[in-house]
Every structure is written in structure tokens, then in C-alpha cells.
Amino acid sequence: MKISRNWLKQYVALDASIDELKRAITLLGFEVEGVINTGLPPLTQVVVGEIKTREKHPNADKLSICTVDVGLAQGGVRTIVCGAPNCDVGNRVPVALPGAILPGDFKIKESKIRGQQSSGMLCAADELGLAGQASGLMLLSADAPIGSALNEIMPEGDTVFDLEVTPNRPDALSHIGMARELAAWFRRPVNFPPIIFRGITDEILRPDILASVRVEAPEDCLLYFGLGLTGVKVGPSPAWLQERLQAVGLRPVNNLVDVGNYVMLELGQPLHIFDAKKIKGQQLVVRRAVEGEKLRTLDGKERILSERMVVIADAVQPLVIAGIMGGVHAEVDAQTTDIVIEAACFRPQSIRGTARRLGLASDSSYRFERGVDPHGTVAAAYRAIDLIQATAGGTVVGPACLVGGDQSWMREIIISPDYIRERLGFYVSDQEMRGALEALNLIITAEVACAPTVNWTVKIPSYRTDLDRPIDLVEEVLRIYGTDRVPPALAVGPALADGDDDPIAIFNRQVTAYLVGQRFNEVVNYTLRSRQELGTWVSDAAAAELALANPFVDDQSHLRPTLVLGLLAALKLNQSRGVPATQLFETGRVFMELNGTVQEYLGAAFLLCHNPKERSWLVRSAPDFYTVKQHLIILAQQAGIDLASAELRPISGAGWGWQAGHAAAAGESSIGWSISGGLLDLTMVRAAGVEGTVWAGMLAILPEKLKSLVGHRRYQPFALFPTVLRDLALVVEATRPAEEVRRALLKIAQASTGPAFAIEAIEVFDVYLGQGLPGGKKSLGFSLSFRSQERTLTDDEVNAVFTKIQQQIVVDGSITVRS
Amino acid sequence: MQATLSALLVKASAEFVGLSSRADFEAAKARYVGPNGELTALMKQMGAVPKEQRPALGKLINETKGQLQVQLDAALARIGLAEITAQLGPPIDPTLPSPDAGSGTSHPLTLVREEMCRILRKAGFAVVEGPEVETEYYCFDALSTPADHPARDAQDTFYFPAQARFGNISKKVAEEKYLLRTHTSSVQIRTMLKGQPPLRVVSPGRVYRRDTSDATHSANFHQIECLYVDKHVTVRDLKALLDYIFASLLGKNTKTRFRPHYFGYTEPSFEVDLSAQHLPKVNKEWIEIGGCGMVDPAVFEGVGYDSTVWTGYAFGMGLERLAMLMYGIDDIRYFYQNDLRFLKQFT
Known part of the structure; x- marks a missing residue:
């Protein structure tokens, strides 16, 4: 969400620098994702000066010594050394006097430049934080008053903060919302915009504009307020209004649309404005859409609606997808004279669901999804009426249609300052806590002594739906106190009695230590693999059981049943990049199916490649099955399996990519572990584009079957007589x-x-x-x-x-x- | 006799010098001192020598025998040396490379994980593990994530078909779906349901998000989370732990900062920023590194802990992000490509 500093200043006095503001916003809990500066930032000691004389610097070719008149109040004529080519006599330029701080924390001081006194700096545009090339000094108009502050003669600049607002803070999705926060931080009052319209007093009934509102979906629409205006004149918005919208990235359309957007950005309440002449039957109905009903939305797309979605319809057809986007048929246009203003409050879950299903998001849906305070809804409509009358004229006409909105709000939290201190772990005085709460308009309405402490009754404003329990107020106190003020402490770590690492962690650590010691390189592959790869290397049946319901990309659609596929892919990548690779391993979860049920196993696997293309002056013998076997025996040992006594059986059939007659297996899924290893099928390896001969070994074990051998170690006596x-x-x-x-x-x-x-x-x-x-x-x-x-x-x-x-x-x- | 013996010695030395194998040596030895050897034959003649000459002659023969033995020993040593020389072959060239593989390497993610576990171990945290395939209850419900929360949407989370059955992952509710866990926080829930406070655990592990892969996003990545449950745990304790972790991991001149944030399962919640400008490729004052907070009382109630008695904190971060920061790696995909030129930098 974009927030303009100038706009905020309408509601709260902000004299802090941009950096201080950014820090305040950040520490209040709103991440500043970007800061966009436009125009001249506020500068002190930067004034208009006129160059009176110019001489060459005696000790530097490119420097000049100028005398500059900065006005009597600033000490009259000063001598300033300047390096710009255009410091010509008669030019009026910005002068930064000693004491000025330019953007980038550049402090101006009295100084000597190559032996010549210089009391100030003549400035180029970029040195003042303005856009433009630094081709020379910024030239001011010839009638710019000498000695006046530069900010006075330049249009006011603005700073726009792009904020991330967490989903629990819908109340901050507006300029008033952020003004409330900053007012609390800087302890300033909030100046709410005055609302002149107070409801219809001399009711002019014009049922030909809006006769009635009927809410047929009250569970999804908590409040609906509709009110007509007649005699409005559509035209462009005044400059101030356009400027506000443009600052935060909105394109001005016309005075009606712009007021709607302005009020949403000011107060956080989305509004909708109908052309009353386009409402058939002059009645608005808030209802569920009919399955398959169509509506062309303002972005020009035809939307097909379902009965889970809520629409605002007239007697004939839907006009608006409630809370998300209007339709083209009831849009305000240049000929519009009569309008209906809608201010409503929809159920967040309903808006979220509809927006998701339609793949349609708007500034309005963004706010409704998070929650709009129904207690401010009607006031927002009144604020819009003030602004419409100010920018487009018109007369308010009845009947005012209000449906729902009768939820009362009364929330209090009872909390003791000791509770807050105990959660924080450091001392904050009662007075400071009270100050923090009240700065946020969290008023302590009662104080009851409850020895040895005191209980405060804190009244929660209706827009702070996120505050419900004492713990929620701990965060509020800490936010305003400043999370950067949490005092440092030592981390204290008492040993806990049963604090042993999980056997899984120990197993992975042992396997890794062993294989790294055996000069294997550990790799990490994605868990998700392609269906085709599983079909080729494992089996079609396994692929069917391991499929995700909603893969994101085709080649990552299935859980891996073996780590060997990833090892082979890593080998191939290295070969294709000309990087010798001979010994790789990975540990990680694998998933295997038994009788239609998938189990999550711990896996460890390694791969050995003998590639004759990788030549050496001294040739070692190639690895073989028995190399693999020994590694497997040791891996098994680390899992608590004594592979020496288990039968390794030759693998003869297809599946899992083993070369029949040159690979073996032990264990099986039904007993909770399995081990296999040997030569990978030569034809398949070649077909996969891998060079050389590849051996692999893998172990998979259910976590609960892991046994530590440490506890079983016992000394056995041994004979000293000869064999x-x-x-x-x-x-x-x-x-x-x-x-x-x-x-x-x-x-x-x-x-x-x-x-x-x-x-x-x-x-x-x-x-x-x-x-x-x-x-x-x-x-x-x-x-x-x-x-x-x-x-x-x-x-x-x-x-x-x-x-x-x-x-x-x-x-x-x-x-x-x-x- | 003396002349005979001298002649024998001369002849024997000439023969012994030429010996080059153990077989020749044995034959030569037999020719002189064997049962039918020449010296043995002379010794046998001793009986025919007059008695008074015997001592002198005996001495002479013994001397000759001794000299022969010296020569035989020398010949044998020479042969032994020649054999060893032959066995050794030509001298090595120490500048030639070894054909054996270089040292094995742990993956950088393993290095960072183990380093974090080691640091946390000193603060009393033990490693806990949980399944990567999870149920909605452990991944979302128990962590106060409402049913319509965007994180639970099929756009963001990988689900399994309704009919999928997993044998060793327990369901809390029959109709809930299986999914790939989106965070390791599910392990915290399993740990709390299984054990009783006080608890001090760290859960490292692989997590999944349905997201486009690019330089900073990966469909699967790794997290490490800490959970501490005890009486009187405070915000200050949490800050102290984080200060300790990052000073240990990245050096004493590393600073941490809390920014208030929102997570459904902690209150208050914070995002953690690091200031560590001594690290490679760091050009910002504050870098976001993880999320943390005080365990929300609702989470305690959900696992059956009395939230008026027990307090706690939780902290989580991405291992890839940490590794990228520590080593100055600028693309998350390098962790999963497994180019050995990358992996071998972490020997």
C-alpha cells in the first residue's frame, strides 16, 4: 500500500525527516518496501543566492572562486569555491550554507578547498535530491528572491512510502489509519477530516433515483447504505485531488470516481457510485448470483458468476460484484447527473473466496478481504457526499437506505501492568505503558487495585478488531515503547533432562560423516520429480500412488521413491558441464508404496561413476559391486541393521533401474527397511545421457525402525593363544x-x-x-x-x-x- | 693345509661377489659350508691330522670359517638390498597429481544446519524431526490458521488427492487432506503433543511452497525453527537467544533488530532483521532473516498446555537464505543444481 507523506500531514503534524519517518513506520510494524521521493525534500540552510564575481582558483584548474550574495539575513556576500562550469556571474542558484544537511546525510561546513576559504556550496539539482543530470548548477529564475529558503520558492516535494500491511491490521489500510499510528509514535494528535454532511434533515424523497435496498444475503453483507444525489456535474477533479491520487499511483478519472477512490484511501472504506439512471426499477438487491450469470466488469472482461458469489443487482441484472468491481452497465459516465452512493460492509471470507475464484483483485476487495470497520461505513459515505458536493455539486435526496449495521461494539480488555512487564522481561513504568496505550486510543476507563498490583480496563476502538486478549496489548505497548529498546541479555540455557537429538538427526549426521570421509560429495535434490521419470525408473504403479493433486510444473509432480534419480541427474549435469564427478551422495526423505499405502522413509543413497573419458596418468581399478556392498553394510550399521547376517539376494527382475545379475537387495517395505545396490542398468544409464559405468546403493528405513547400536555395545573377551x-x-x-x-x-x-x-x-x-x-x-x-x-x-x-x-x-x- | 685354506678363501670370495639371487647364494653356501662343502670336507680330514697339530689347525679352520661367514653375510645383505631396490622401482615424482578423489564435501545447507544445531545445542536445544508429508491439522489448524486463510489455498500449498493414504503420518480428523508441509512449525505441534513442558527444541527440515522458482524462490527449501516452552519466558529472552545465535554464527559485530509483525501462532510477533555489513555482498543496513514471537496462548490451549502457566517463544528462518548471506551466494537454485564447482567450495 502506498502512503503519501504530504497526504498524511493533513491529519498529523509530521516534522520528522524522511529517514526518521521510515524508521517509525518500520518499528510500528509496517515493512517499508520502497520510498519514492518526488520534488524537493525539506532542507534547512539552503537559500537562493546570486553569483556576484567569479575568479579562477589559483591552485586548481577546474575550480572557481565566487562571491555570492545570499541576503543580509544570511550574512550578505560570501566566498564560495565552486567546481561547476556554469557558475557565471548573475546566475541565481541554490546555496547550501554551513549547517545545511543535504540528502545522503551530506553536512555542509566552513572549509578550505585547496587553500581557499569556502563558506558554503553552490548546488546542482541532484545534490538537492531532485531528479536531473548533474550537468552543472541548478539555475533558478532571475526573480527568485535572494536569501529566501529554497523550499519556499520550489513546489513542495512529496515522499511516498510503499508499505506491507500485515493481514491483522486492516485498520491501517488508509491514510487516516497510518496517521493514527504515526500520531501515536510521535505523540501528536490526529486531525480527522471534518464531515459537514450529517444525514438528511429536510428529506427530499426521490424514489425515481433510489427507491429501496433489499439485502437477500445478510450473512455476507453486514451493512448496506445507499443514498442518492441529483444534479451532479461530471468533470475533471480539482488539481489537489488529482495530485493526491497520482502521488499514490492512481489515475484520475472524473470527480465522482476520484472522490470514491480518495475516500477509500483516506478512511479505508471502499465505496461504489452508480449512475442512478442505469439502475432498472430503482432498487438495489444484495443477493447471491445465479449460477452461470454473467457480468462484464469495468476491466472489460466478462465474468461468469457462481451462486457462492454476492452481487449488487437491480430489478433485472447484476450491476456489481459485491466489494470487488463494478460492471459496465451501471458505470458513471460524462452524461451522469443522478447517482447513488454505496457504502457497505461485506463478510471478508465471502469477498476473499469470490476474488480468488474469479482471479480478480481490486483495491476494494483487498480491504474487504481483510475487514472493514462497519462503524465507520456511513461516515465514509457522508465524507464522500461532502467531497462530491464540493467538486461536482448536486443535492442529496432520500430515501436514505440503510440495511443491517446494527452490531454493537463494546470490547474491553482487563490487564495489569505487571502482566505486561512479566511478558516483556524488563521494566517499563506504569506511566509509560499507559502513555503508549492511550497514544493508540486504547483508553484506560477504569483502574481497580488488586493487591499487589492494579487492573486496568482498556477500551478497544471498533477498528482494532485484532485486539482481544491481554497478550494482544503486550504487543501494543511494546510497539509504541519501541522494539529496538528491548535491553540485551545473556542467553541462558539450562540442560534439559531428555534433551537428546532425534535419532533421525543422529543417523543423518553419521551417514554424512562416513560418506564425506569416503570422499563422497553431498548433493541436495528436489523431492518432487516427474511422472515420466518414475515410470521409467521405478514403475507406473508407484508413480500413480505418489502423485500430487496440484503440481505446479509438470516435471515436479511426484514424490521421489528413491534418491538415486536425483544423484543420476546431478551426475549428468556435471558431465554435461565438463566437471568430473565420481562419488555423490544424498540423505533425505523418500516415499514408497506398499499395498496402496505410502510410507515416508528416511533415505540415504550414494553413487559411484567410472568414466573412462576422465583420464589419469595413474589408473586405479574401477569400483565394483563389492565396493557398493561394503558401503551398504556400514550405512546399514548406522541405521542399526546388521546387514552381514541378513541375506543379500540378487536382483534379477526389472524396476528401480538395476542391472539384472549385477545388483542385490535386502529387507523390504513390509519390515520397515530396504537396502539395494549394485550396477545401474547400462542401457538405461546410456539412454539417460550419462557416460561411463554407474554403481549406486540406497537404504530406506522408517524413522521408528532406526536403532542406535551404541546402547548394545558389550566387550567380548578374546583369546591370546595362536590360531x-x-x-x-x-x-x-x-x-x-x-x-x-x-x-x-x-x-x-x-x-x-x-x-x-x-x-x-x-x-x-x-x-x-x-x-x-x-x-x-x-x-x-x-x-x-x-x-x-x-x-x-x-x-x-x-x-x-x-x-x-x-x-x-x-x-x-x-x-x-x-x- | 694353510695354503689350501687360503686358496679356498680366495676362490670363495671371488664366487660370492658375483652372487645375485637367493638360490645362487644357497648353492654357493652349500658348496663351502654345506654337508658336502669344501670346507666341511677339510674339517672331516681333521681326524687324520696328528694330535699335536690339531689345535693349531682347528683354529685355522675356524678362522677361515668365520671369514667365509662374514663374506656370506655380506653377500646376503647385498642380495636383500638388491631385491628391495628392485621392488621399490624408480623414485617417485612428488609433483605428479594423485589420481584419487579429493576430499568429500558436505552440502552448504548441511554445513549451515549443523552449525545452527551446534550453536543451539549449547543453549540447551535438542533436534526434533517430523514428517514432510503432513495433515492440515498439524500444518495449519493447530497453528491457528483459519480454514479460508490464503496460505491454505491450493494455489500456494501442495496437496495430495483425497484418496491418497499415508501409512506413517497420523491424521487428527478423518476428512482432512494430506499436504507437503509449508513450514517446520508442524513439528513444534507434534513435539508439544508428545511431550510435556519445559521443552527446548530445534527442528530443521525441508518445506514446500507452490511457487515459481527463481533466484530467490524454490519449490522446496529448508527451515530451521526453535521452540522454547517454560514458565516465565519473556520477549527479552527471545531477543537474547537471537543475539546469541547470530553473534555465534556471524561474528560479534552482528546486530539484530525486532520489527513488530503478524503470525497466527505467536503474539507478540516480530520479524528479525540483521545488521552484518562485514558479510560478503551485503549492502543494506538491515536484512530480513526470519520471524519469531511469543507462542500464542491459543496454540498452548490447542495442545493441552495451560496457557496461564506456560509461556514460550518460537523462532524460524530459511536455511538457504542464511547460507546465501553467509557465503555471498546470489542464486538459490545453485543449492539444487549440484554443480561440483559450487559444492567443492564448501570443503
């Missing part, structure tokens, strides 16, 4: 998982050692396929380590067990011992 090692090569089907064979071997080994000593570990150290083996078979080399907790083992006892193991392992026939 005895034996190697064993077993021949099995080539497709058989090594872990299955290892477990079979472990089971037999454990049974064979019995309680005498332990098989400590069995590890695969060799996998062999090819020459020397039957087709379709592979050889797995296992290293078995035996150890006792109590003594050093003998070769004989180990050999006996080892022999037994070799006999047992071949019993089921699927395994043979390779000699």
Missing part, C-alpha cells in the same frame, strides 16, 4: 551362492570341533571357474581358522577335526572336495 589355519577347496554348482556353502561348512565345522575348541572364522579366499573343473561348477577356496580360549592347539587334534569336516561336507552330494 591354526587350514585351507579347503570345495567344488559346487557355479550358480550356488558362496555364503550358502560357507554357512553349510561353518555348521559342519562347529559340530566337528565340539566343545574342545572353536572354529573361529571361515572366510572365502578364492573363487575359481574354468580349466580343471567340470562344466557348470566352481571351486570355492575357504580358509578355516581354529583357536582355543585356553591353550595352544596341536596339529594332531586340528587335523582330526579337519578330516572329519572333509568327510561330512560331501555327505549330501552337492559339494565335493577339490584335491
Whole structure:
């Protein structure tokens, strides 16, 4: 909202500088989004002077020494050094005398310029805050009186503040509203505009102008006031009125329309003016629109209305969309002589809904949506009548039609000054609080001692609908006291008993620390992805479950079920920009569907890219599935999952972008976590425009399944006796998982050692396929380590067990011992 | 005999000098001191030597054996050294680059988030988390946002279809819709409903607005919010916390300012401005950084806290905005493009 300083000064004496005003408005709670200065700002010690003599400065080529007559009151003729080319004798120019402060806080002082005394400055237009190029001194007319203040001979400048008014303060959406606020800040009285018209006394009834008003939608229209005028003369508004409107960015139209706008901007009450001759049947009906009813609004567009919208209609058709915009049929035009003034008060929610549905906003709807005080509605109509009669003539005619508006207003808040001090946390005297409240017209009407304190009864004016509870008054006191005066203090932080960080935060921190330590670069991608991407990489079914109802753009329409898509996109972007990228990771929420229900999971995922195009003088071996596996085991550990004991199963089918036969998974949605990793499908990666070979790993877990392993850590004693090692090569089907064979071997080994000593570990150290083996078979080399907790083992006892193991392992026939 | 021994020594030294492998060494060693070696053969002849000559001769043989051993040891050391030299290869060129990846990096948003959490941790705040998919109750109703408030409009907030079902996000009212949370304040409500005061929590997280993406707007971004609930919490305490946070984060010459503002869930409410002209690319005296206020009594009543007993404050800000300010970043989209030339600046 734009507020003109000159306009405000009609209602409150403001002698503060622009910067002080800006600060006041800001600290009152209205953000100043822009300040537009027009004309000459108020300046002291800047006067008209005439250049009497001009000589070249002895020590500087481009400077002149002038003598300037600034009038006897300012000390007569002064010597001033000037650098402008046009400081010619006889010119009358603005002179800033010592003590003047020019825009930009530029203080003028007596000074020596290159050794020459200079008592003042001759000014160019831009130095005075006026628009225009700085091509030289600003030349004043030859009859400008010497010695007079520049402000006296120049037209008055203005400053327009562009403010953000918060939605709880509809009372501030006008010049009077802001004048009230500034009057409170500067502790000045508010001079309300005098209203001469006091209602119809000698009633001239002219039902041929307006016969009646009927409100059929009283729930949406709290008050409707209509009054006719006859004999008005439409024409341009007087200059002062045009100037006011233009200052705040409104285009003057004609005296009637301009008065309507002026009163809205002055008092905050939107008005509407009808051409009475265009009202069919001379009756106004406030009603819901008929579904599909049409109205061409003043902006020239045809609007299709629905039955949720309120219109002002005549006997035949809607004329106005209530509180938002008039229609073209009842518009005032050059021929208008009889008018009806509407001042009404509509329900904010109704106006908001209609404006939203029509995509139509106006200065009027902006105010109605936030709330207009019905107790000022009729007065605003009277103010408009005064101004119409002053600018367009005319006679007020009856009947005055008033429907509704009978809500009484009586609101009081009982509050004690101690309560305010307790909420503020610092001392403000009773007197200062009372002063702050009363400056805002929040009058203390009663004071009741209530030991050890006192209770004030504070009367709330009808325009302050936002004030309802004692806490609301705390803010009012603080606003006027000054939020910049809150005294500094130390932040005190007692440790709270159960103040542990959420396991989610700890998990993310651990994962990040691990992967950063493993030289991964963390990336952050959007949560929303495209339907097509999900269909390609995950499944169409998943895409259907993860769709938003109202996406904003097509390529961000679905929740992400995996972080890998984002990692791949980041890889692609870097490749396309010629930036080497090999290891990326991300943590964040992912969404997966199970039986038609979507769950929000914590996700962590990483990606490794081997791009042969990125050359190096020393070539490292490429990552492989087992690189991914190790990272996954550690990520799982950080989530409290022991992946070593869970079966990683090969992924063979399509979906999720894995290369069949080169990726594996563990867990599943139904148990609350899932892990997968391996090679990304080579064809799909290529189709996505990514170079090289890409491996990825991901973990998703429901937040409530996160387990910390910290609490489960227990020390296990370990033996100090030496191990005895034996190697064993077993021949099995080539497709058989090594872990299955290892477990079979472990089971037999454990049974064979019995309680005498332990098989400590069995590890695969060799996998062999090819020459020397039957087709379709592979050889797995296992290293078995035996150890006792109590003594050093003998070769004989180990050999006996080892022999037994070799006999047992071949019993089921699927395994043979390779000699 | 002495001559024989001398000759043997001369012959052996000549052989040992030429040894270059462990196998040759072992063979050479065997030829002299092995069971069938030449020196061993001479020692075996000792029996045939007259008794009185034996001590002198024995001494002579032992000396020879000792000298042979010295030469063998030297040969073995030489071979060992040669092996190591061969294993080492040519000397390195320390100016060649390592082919290994550079250090890993945390995303700047993570850095700022963790730094804020660390600073707040010192003031007793613990991290709380909540879901990104929320319901209207937690995101709006519990925060006193009326049903027809513009923020709830489908123009500004992402909603899910009425039939969408989310398994682990609880609904308060059956007919309410799921949405993507527009602020992390929903976590405050969940925290208050779950626990009892006093509370001191910080909730960092991702939030969503249905907005055009440009240099300063992003469809998803991150917030960090603090909530403190206790007896006798004051406006002055809130100001003290903010002064502490920004002095810790941005340096002691950072100032904060409160501007009265309006939020539905705090009263009084303020916007927070920062004065930090030592930061890069800051050319304004005051920069808006976040919103805060004293928790509105209605919010306490809504979560079942007695508002005549409990007071509190809440403070929230955008992490991207803070990171942009701290590092002098001028386009919010850089955070989501993941160009490594950007990310690696935050090692």
C-alpha cells in the first residue's frame, strides 16, 4: 500500500525527516518496501543566492572562486569555491550554507578547498535530491528572491512510502489509519477530516433515483447504505485531488470516481457510485448470483458468476460484484447527473473466496478481504457526499437506505501492568505503558487495585478488531515503547533432562560423516520429480500412488521413491558441464508404496561413476559391486541393521533401474527397511545421457525402525593363544551362492570341533571357474581358522577335526572336495 | 693345509661377489659350508691330522670359517638390498597429481544446519524431526490458521488427492487432506503433543511452497525453527537467544533488530532483521532473516498446555537464505543444481 507523506500531514503534524519517518513506520510494524521521493525534500540552510564575481582558483584548474550574495539575513556576500562550469556571474542558484544537511546525510561546513576559504556550496539539482543530470548548477529564475529558503520558492516535494500491511491490521489500510499510528509514535494528535454532511434533515424523497435496498444475503453483507444525489456535474477533479491520487499511483478519472477512490484511501472504506439512471426499477438487491450469470466488469472482461458469489443487482441484472468491481452497465459516465452512493460492509471470507475464484483483485476487495470497520461505513459515505458536493455539486435526496449495521461494539480488555512487564522481561513504568496505550486510543476507563498490583480496563476502538486478549496489548505497548529498546541479555540455557537429538538427526549426521570421509560429495535434490521419470525408473504403479493433486510444473509432480534419480541427474549435469564427478551422495526423505499405502522413509543413497573419458596418468581399478556392498553394510550399521547376517539376494527382475545379475537387495517395505545396490542398468544409464559405468546403493528405513547400536555395545573377551589355519577347496554348482556353502561348512565345522575348541572364522579366499573343473561348477577356496580360549592347539587334534569336516561336507552330494 | 685354506678363501670370495639371487647364494653356501662343502670336507680330514697339530689347525679352520661367514653375510645383505631396490622401482615424482578423489564435501545447507544445531545445542536445544508429508491439522489448524486463510489455498500449498493414504503420518480428523508441509512449525505441534513442558527444541527440515522458482524462490527449501516452552519466558529472552545465535554464527559485530509483525501462532510477533555489513555482498543496513514471537496462548490451549502457566517463544528462518548471506551466494537454485564447482567450495 502506498502512503503519501504530504497526504498524511493533513491529519498529523509530521516534522520528522524522511529517514526518521521510515524508521517509525518500520518499528510500528509496517515493512517499508520502497520510498519514492518526488520534488524537493525539506532542507534547512539552503537559500537562493546570486553569483556576484567569479575568479579562477589559483591552485586548481577546474575550480572557481565566487562571491555570492545570499541576503543580509544570511550574512550578505560570501566566498564560495565552486567546481561547476556554469557558475557565471548573475546566475541565481541554490546555496547550501554551513549547517545545511543535504540528502545522503551530506553536512555542509566552513572549509578550505585547496587553500581557499569556502563558506558554503553552490548546488546542482541532484545534490538537492531532485531528479536531473548533474550537468552543472541548478539555475533558478532571475526573480527568485535572494536569501529566501529554497523550499519556499520550489513546489513542495512529496515522499511516498510503499508499505506491507500485515493481514491483522486492516485498520491501517488508509491514510487516516497510518496517521493514527504515526500520531501515536510521535505523540501528536490526529486531525480527522471534518464531515459537514450529517444525514438528511429536510428529506427530499426521490424514489425515481433510489427507491429501496433489499439485502437477500445478510450473512455476507453486514451493512448496506445507499443514498442518492441529483444534479451532479461530471468533470475533471480539482488539481489537489488529482495530485493526491497520482502521488499514490492512481489515475484520475472524473470527480465522482476520484472522490470514491480518495475516500477509500483516506478512511479505508471502499465505496461504489452508480449512475442512478442505469439502475432498472430503482432498487438495489444484495443477493447471491445465479449460477452461470454473467457480468462484464469495468476491466472489460466478462465474468461468469457462481451462486457462492454476492452481487449488487437491480430489478433485472447484476450491476456489481459485491466489494470487488463494478460492471459496465451501471458505470458513471460524462452524461451522469443522478447517482447513488454505496457504502457497505461485506463478510471478508465471502469477498476473499469470490476474488480468488474469479482471479480478480481490486483495491476494494483487498480491504474487504481483510475487514472493514462497519462503524465507520456511513461516515465514509457522508465524507464522500461532502467531497462530491464540493467538486461536482448536486443535492442529496432520500430515501436514505440503510440495511443491517446494527452490531454493537463494546470490547474491553482487563490487564495489569505487571502482566505486561512479566511478558516483556524488563521494566517499563506504569506511566509509560499507559502513555503508549492511550497514544493508540486504547483508553484506560477504569483502574481497580488488586493487591499487589492494579487492573486496568482498556477500551478497544471498533477498528482494532485484532485486539482481544491481554497478550494482544503486550504487543501494543511494546510497539509504541519501541522494539529496538528491548535491553540485551545473556542467553541462558539450562540442560534439559531428555534433551537428546532425534535419532533421525543422529543417523543423518553419521551417514554424512562416513560418506564425506569416503570422499563422497553431498548433493541436495528436489523431492518432487516427474511422472515420466518414475515410470521409467521405478514403475507406473508407484508413480500413480505418489502423485500430487496440484503440481505446479509438470516435471515436479511426484514424490521421489528413491534418491538415486536425483544423484543420476546431478551426475549428468556435471558431465554435461565438463566437471568430473565420481562419488555423490544424498540423505533425505523418500516415499514408497506398499499395498496402496505410502510410507515416508528416511533415505540415504550414494553413487559411484567410472568414466573412462576422465583420464589419469595413474589408473586405479574401477569400483565394483563389492565396493557398493561394503558401503551398504556400514550405512546399514548406522541405521542399526546388521546387514552381514541378513541375506543379500540378487536382483534379477526389472524396476528401480538395476542391472539384472549385477545388483542385490535386502529387507523390504513390509519390515520397515530396504537396502539395494549394485550396477545401474547400462542401457538405461546410456539412454539417460550419462557416460561411463554407474554403481549406486540406497537404504530406506522408517524413522521408528532406526536403532542406535551404541546402547548394545558389550566387550567380548578374546583369546591370546595362536590360531591354526587350514585351507579347503570345495567344488559346487557355479550358480550356488558362496555364503550358502560357507554357512553349510561353518555348521559342519562347529559340530566337528565340539566343545574342545572353536572354529573361529571361515572366510572365502578364492573363487575359481574354468580349466580343471567340470562344466557348470566352481571351486570355492575357504580358509578355516581354529583357536582355543585356553591353550595352544596341536596339529594332531586340528587335523582330526579337519578330516572329519572333509568327510561330512560331501555327505549330501552337492559339494565335493577339490584335491 | 694353510695354503689350501687360503686358496679356498680366495676362490670363495671371488664366487660370492658375483652372487645375485637367493638360490645362487644357497648353492654357493652349500658348496663351502654345506654337508658336502669344501670346507666341511677339510674339517672331516681333521681326524687324520696328528694330535699335536690339531689345535693349531682347528683354529685355522675356524678362522677361515668365520671369514667365509662374514663374506656370506655380506653377500646376503647385498642380495636383500638388491631385491628391495628392485621392488621399490624408480623414485617417485612428488609433483605428479594423485589420481584419487579429493576430499568429500558436505552440502552448504548441511554445513549451515549443523552449525545452527551446534550453536543451539549449547543453549540447551535438542533436534526434533517430523514428517514432510503432513495433515492440515498439524500444518495449519493447530497453528491457528483459519480454514479460508490464503496460505491454505491450493494455489500456494501442495496437496495430495483425497484418496491418497499415508501409512506413517497420523491424521487428527478423518476428512482432512494430506499436504507437503509449508513450514517446520508442524513439528513444534507434534513435539508439544508428545511431550510435556519445559521443552527446548530445534527442528530443521525441508518445506514446500507452490511457487515459481527463481533466484530467490524454490519449490522446496529448508527451515530451521526453535521452540522454547517454560514458565516465565519473556520477549527479552527471545531477543537474547537471537543475539546469541547470530553473534555465534556471524561474528560479534552482528546486530539484530525486532520489527513488530503478524503470525497466527505467536503474539507478540516480530520479524528479525540483521545488521552484518562485514558479510560478503551485503549492502543494506538491515536484512530480513526470519520471524519469531511469543507462542500464542491459543496454540498452548490447542495442545493441552495451560496457557496461564506456560509461556514460550518460537523462532524460524530459511536455511538457504542464511547460507546465501553467509557465503555471498546470489542464486538459490545453485543449492539444487549440484554443480561440483559450487559444492567443492564448501570443503
